[in-house]
Amino acid sequence: MSDRSAPRYTLFGLAIIVLVVAIAALLARPAQSDSQGKADTAARPANTLQSLAELDGKAPSRRQLNIQHWTTAEGARVLFVEARELPMFDLRVTFAAGSSQDGGTPGLATLTNAMLNEGVAGKDVTAIAEGFEGLGADFGNGSYRDMAVASLRSLSASDKREPALKLFTEVVGQPTFPEDALKRIKNQLLAGFEYEKQNPGKIAGKTLFANLYGQHPYASPSDGTAESIPGITLAQLRTFHGKAYAAGNAVIALVGDLSRGEAEAIAAQVSAGLPKGAALAKPEQPVEPKPGTTHIDFPSKQTHLMLAELGIDRNDADWPALSLGNQILGGGAFGTRLMSEVREKRGLTYGVYSVFSPMQVRGPFMINLQTRAELSEGTLKLVQDILADYLKNGPTQQELDDAKRELAGSFPLSNASNASIVGQLGAIGFYNLPLSWLEDFMQQSQALSVEQVKAAMNKHLAADKLVIVTVGPKVAQQPLPAPTDKPAEQPLGVPEH
Structure with a gap:
C-alpha cells in the first residue's frame, strides 16, 4: 500500500485498519435535549474540556451530521456535510482502485496512484506542488488493498477554491504519467523492498497475507514485488487509470464551508473531469485457508x-x-x-x-x-x-x-x-453503508x-x-514466568523493529 501524503504504513493493513477501526470508533449516540445542552453551556466556560468524570454517565455532546447525498451525471456517488465553522472545505474522492484490482500485476494500482501528481498538461511535479501551496491548499493521495484515494483541503473563498479545484481535477482525472517520474518511483519502491528484507514485521506481514489468502488478490502486497514492479509500463498505467479512476467507480465526499449548490458544483466538476466508465466489480470472497x-x-x-x-x-x-x-x-x-x-x-x-x-x-x-x-x-x-x-x-x-x-x-x-468526517463519509459511500x-x-x-x-x-x-x-532466531526455549502483579523482567522500552 502507499500513501503519498504521509509516512508509509506497515504492510499488514494499517492503512485499512486506521480507516476501518477508527471509523468503528466514530460512533454516534443519542443527542442531548436542548434544555440539557443549555444547562451544560451555562455551567462552564465555552472553551473548557469536558471530562468523562464530569459526564456522570451522560452521553458526551457531539456534532450533528446532516449527511446529504446525490449522484452526479457521470455516476459518481456524492456525500456532503455542510460545516460553516471554518472558511475551508475537505474533499476526498475514493475509488475501487486498490491492489485487489491489480489483475495479476502486483503494484499496478500503487504505481498509478503514486503517479497522479507527477505531471499534468503544462505542469511537472514541482509546478503542481507549488500550485497547491500557492493557494494554501493541500493535496494527498494513497493506495491500499480495497481502495485508492485522492484528497484536497482548500480555503472555501472562490478565488482560492476554484483554481485549487481546477488543478485537483486535472491531477486526478488527466495525469500525463511522465516517464522519468515512473523510473524514479519504481526505484523508490525497489529500494523499499530491500529495506523490508531487514524488517521482520514486514516479512511476517507479507508471509501472513500470502498464507491467509492464497490465490486471492488480497494475498499480494499492495506495493507490488521486486519481480513485478520493473516490468510495469506507462501503457498499463494509462489503461488502469482509464477504468479504475472512472466517475462511475468513484465516491466523492465533501465537508466544509459550502452551500448545497456549491457542493453540487464541485462534485459535478470533479466527476466530469474523470474518465467515463462504470464501477468495477469487487473481488470474489476468499476461500478458507489451511491452519x-x-x-x-x-x-x-x-x-x-x-x-x-x-x-x-x-x-x-x-x-x-x-x-x-x-x-x-x-x-x-x-x-x-x-x-x-x-x-x-x-x-x-x-x-x-x-x-x-x-x-x-x-x-x-x-x-x-x-x-x-x-x-x-x-x-x-x-x-x-x-x-x-x-x-x-x-x-x-x-x-x-x-x-x-x-x-x-x-x-x-x-x-x-x-x-475525520470526510473520511467517515468516504467509507460510508465506498462500502455502501446506510x-x-x-x-x-x-x-x-x-x-x-x-x-x-x-x-x-x-x-x-x-x-x-x-x-x-x-x-x-532459532534458540533454546525457556519456560514462561508465572503471572504476577510485578513481573520480574519488564518489557523492552521500545519494540526492536
Missing part, C-alpha cells in the same frame, strides 16, 4: 508473532458485536485481555494487539506482538490459550460495560474535525449483551483455525 504455523529464521533478539484467520466483510451485521468483542480481547491499549495477561502480568512484550479489518470481502482478524526469542514458543501458546478461553467463556459483564463506556466517550473527538450507519452502530453496540458478543465471536473465529507466522 498452521510458518517460521522464518531471522537474526534478532526478538521473535515477531502474527496470528490470523479470515474475518468479515464490511457489510456483515455482526460487525458491532465483533468490534466491541475485539476491543475487550486486544483492540484497546492497557486493560485488554491480551495486554493484561501477556504484558502486565508477565512482562513478555511491549504491546500485543488484536484487530478485525473488515473489507469489501472477508478481511483478516489478526493478533500481532513481539517477544524475546527464548520465550517465543511459550508466548505463542499463551496467546492461543487466551483466545481459546475468551471464545469459550466470553467477556465479563464488567468488561462489556467498560468497553461500551469507552466507545461512547471516544465519539466527540472522532468527529471534531472536517478531515447514511445512518454512525447512529446505528452506536445504538447497536450499546444494546449488546455478553451472550451476543460471545456468540458473534464464536460464529466468526475459532482457536484451531489460526494461520500463524513467526519471524526470529
Whole structure:
C-alpha cells in the first residue's frame, strides 16, 4: 500500500485498519435535549474540556451530521456535510482502485496512484506542488488493498477554491504519467523492498497475507514485488487509470464551508473531469485457508508473532458485536485481555494487539506482538490459550460495560474535525453503508449483551483455525514466568523493529 501524503504504513493493513477501526470508533449516540445542552453551556466556560468524570454517565455532546447525498451525471456517488465553522472545505474522492484490482500485476494500482501528481498538461511535479501551496491548499493521495484515494483541503473563498479545484481535477482525472517520474518511483519502491528484507514485521506481514489468502488478490502486497514492479509500463498505467479512476467507480465526499449548490458544483466538476466508465466489480470472497504455523529464521533478539484467520466483510451485521468483542480481547491499549495477561502480568512484550479489518470481502482478524526469542514458543501458546478461553467463556459483564463506556466517550473527538468526517463519509459511500450507519452502530453496540458478543465471536473465529507466522532466531526455549502483579523482567522500552 502507499500513501503519498504521509509516512508509509506497515504492510499488514494499517492503512485499512486506521480507516476501518477508527471509523468503528466514530460512533454516534443519542443527542442531548436542548434544555440539557443549555444547562451544560451555562455551567462552564465555552472553551473548557469536558471530562468523562464530569459526564456522570451522560452521553458526551457531539456534532450533528446532516449527511446529504446525490449522484452526479457521470455516476459518481456524492456525500456532503455542510460545516460553516471554518472558511475551508475537505474533499476526498475514493475509488475501487486498490491492489485487489491489480489483475495479476502486483503494484499496478500503487504505481498509478503514486503517479497522479507527477505531471499534468503544462505542469511537472514541482509546478503542481507549488500550485497547491500557492493557494494554501493541500493535496494527498494513497493506495491500499480495497481502495485508492485522492484528497484536497482548500480555503472555501472562490478565488482560492476554484483554481485549487481546477488543478485537483486535472491531477486526478488527466495525469500525463511522465516517464522519468515512473523510473524514479519504481526505484523508490525497489529500494523499499530491500529495506523490508531487514524488517521482520514486514516479512511476517507479507508471509501472513500470502498464507491467509492464497490465490486471492488480497494475498499480494499492495506495493507490488521486486519481480513485478520493473516490468510495469506507462501503457498499463494509462489503461488502469482509464477504468479504475472512472466517475462511475468513484465516491466523492465533501465537508466544509459550502452551500448545497456549491457542493453540487464541485462534485459535478470533479466527476466530469474523470474518465467515463462504470464501477468495477469487487473481488470474489476468499476461500478458507489451511491452519498452521510458518517460521522464518531471522537474526534478532526478538521473535515477531502474527496470528490470523479470515474475518468479515464490511457489510456483515455482526460487525458491532465483533468490534466491541475485539476491543475487550486486544483492540484497546492497557486493560485488554491480551495486554493484561501477556504484558502486565508477565512482562513478555511491549504491546500485543488484536484487530478485525473488515473489507469489501472477508478481511483478516489478526493478533500481532513481539517477544524475546527464548520465550517465543511459550508466548505463542499463551496467546492461543487466551483466545481459546475468551471464545469459550466470553467477556465479563464488567468488561462489556467498560468497553461500551469507552466507545461512547471516544465519539466527540472522532468527529471534531472536517478531515475525520470526510473520511467517515468516504467509507460510508465506498462500502455502501446506510447514511445512518454512525447512529446505528452506536445504538447497536450499546444494546449488546455478553451472550451476543460471545456468540458473534464464536460464529466468526475459532482457536484451531489460526494461520500463524513467526519471524526470529532459532534458540533454546525457556519456560514462561508465572503471572504476577510485578513481573520480574519488564518489557523492552521500545519494540526492536
